[in-house]
Amino acid sequence: MAPTQVTIECVKGDIANQPDIDAVVNAANAQLRTGGGVAGALHRAAGPGLAEECRPLAPIKPGQAVISGAHNLPNRHVIHCLGPVYGVDEPSDELLAACYRNALILAEEHELTSVAFPSLSTGAFGYPMKEATRIALSTVIDASRNCQYLRLIRFVLFDDNATDLHRQTLEDLQRQG
Ligand code: AR6
Numbered sequence: 001m002a003p004t005q006v007t008i009e010c011v012k013g014d015i016a017n018q019p020d021i022d023a024v025v026n027a028a029n030a031q032l033r034t035g036g037g038v039a040g041a042l043h044r045a046a047g048p049g050l051a052e053e054c055r056p057l058a059p060i061k062p063g064q065a066v067i068s069g070a071h072n073l074p075n076r077h078v079i080h081c082l083g084p085v086y087g088v089d090e091p092s093d094e095l096l097a098a099c100y101r102n103a104l105i106l107a108e109e110h111e112l113t114s115v116a117f118p119s120l121s122t123g124a125f126g127y128p129m130k131e132a133t134r135i136a137l138s139t140v141i142d143a144s145r146n147c148q149y150l151r152l153i154r155f156v157l158f159d160d161n162a163t164d165l166h167r168q169t170l171e172d173l174q175r176q177g
Contacts, residue, residue: 006144010166019074022112028080063098083121
């Protein structure tokens with residue numbers, strides 16, 4: 001089958017409120033428990049069944065991704081990625097890229113057509129937003145060239161600065177081809 005054309009978009013919003021998306025990506029902890037930030041928002045909205053389903057899948061390593069159901073979230077699946085703690089899990093850039101690549105591999109294996117990512121590792125894990133944005137977008141642009149099922153990859157950012165940075169970086173990378 002020929003690869004599909006994938007749209008990559010960047011929007012301001014809440015990753016726990018993306019009802020038109022097949023799978024939302026969680027900025028998880030190794031134990032796949034609830035936490036702050038993205039993990040807190042997703043587990044709160046999903047309900048306790050999410051943590052229960054995740055228990056036997058844990059622990060995961062930096063760069064790894066696992067998939068679960070979405071429970072009370074308005075999606076089909078949650079893909080849980082453990083991003084690197086900046087300055088601790090090395091090489092941070094490769095581990096961060098591996099998260100995005102591995103999440104997209106799982107999405108393709110499950111024949112999903114849309115995935116939404118938060119900005120992994122840029123909250124509690126301390127990754128500088130500018131570096132993380134370039135790694136996230138260049139990895140996703142590369143990986144999207146081989147997708148059979150995915151048609152939409154959405155980055156959901158929490159504030160105007162992160163959204164503008166993602167849009168500008170996406171434009172720059174797409175212009176460079
Ligand atoms: N929707 C979209 N983006 C969000 C949301 C939301 N609801 N909430 C926060 N962000 P973080 P990490 C942004 O800390 O750095 C957790 O406690 C936020 O502004 O969620 O990978 C876990 O349990 C930031 O830019 O993820 C782990 O222990 C980005 O999402 C640890 O934190 C990621 O922030 C994971 O840390």
